[in-house]
Amino acid sequence: MEKNSKWLEELELLRSIIRKTELEKTTKWGGEVYTFNKGNVLSIAGFKNYVSLWFFNGVFLKDPFQVLGNSQEGKTKALRYWQFTSLDEMEEEKILQYIQEAIENEKKGLKWKAEKSSDLEIPEIFSNYLTADKSLKSTFENLTPFKQKEYIEYISSAKRDATKVSRIEKIIPMILEGIGLNDKYRK
Incomplete structure (x- = not known):
């Protein structure tokens, strides 16, 4: 049973698009996560006001349609999301283009490296x-x-x-x- 049954059609459309790729479905952190060679590539989820497609290393996506957002500017480094509020907004060709690029980036080993900060300022x-x-x-x-x-x-x-x-x-x-x-x- 979906946590939010409001988005059943939208989530199923995203799943059908993802099934056309070589990603494997798994469950992590209580949600649907899709991996390639055990590397996290994307996740999908339905929320109160939208459905979201999350790219774990989305910072590397070209984003030609300017649809990706950063949930916490200045804090979130690599994760990017694409929100949908209706089936009408979901264009399979565009979504598939982003997913394929994310898979190619995973194959290339593009991963965000956490910044090491040795300068800890002790209060x-x-x-x-x-x-x-x-x-x-x-x-x-x-x-x-x-x-x-x-x-x-x-x-x-x-x-x-x-x-x-x-x-x-x-x-x-x-x-x-x-x-x-x-x-x-x-x-």
Whole structure:
């Protein structure tokens, strides 16, 4: 059963177009994902107000019809989407052109490389904790850059100092155990 039965015809049209390609259907993150040689190429989904076709490495698509969007400018780097609000907007030839280009890009190995940032700016309030506790500082410095960044972003995203202090006190035991902020959610 579709999560949103409003878009049954539109989703079925997208599936019929995708079946004309060499993509393989799988389920990831609770949704339909289509892969080539196990590489994620695209996904489709129905939402409240539209149906969307997502290209995982859409940043590399030429987009001749200027239909692709970026869900979070400045944050989302590679993912691009194409939204439809009716069957009338869905032109098979154009959709197939984008899908074929996405498959060719996957065959070429075009993948967005995440930017490595070694310049982690530790908030002053957290820096004070690290200075006061050498064990905490040593353990934090031995975490992977990814885990360090998770903690720093968690602290920095708080607006009030009181919230930052509360978050720091919450994560200190986790840091001392050498675990990442979101490790419990990873397999």
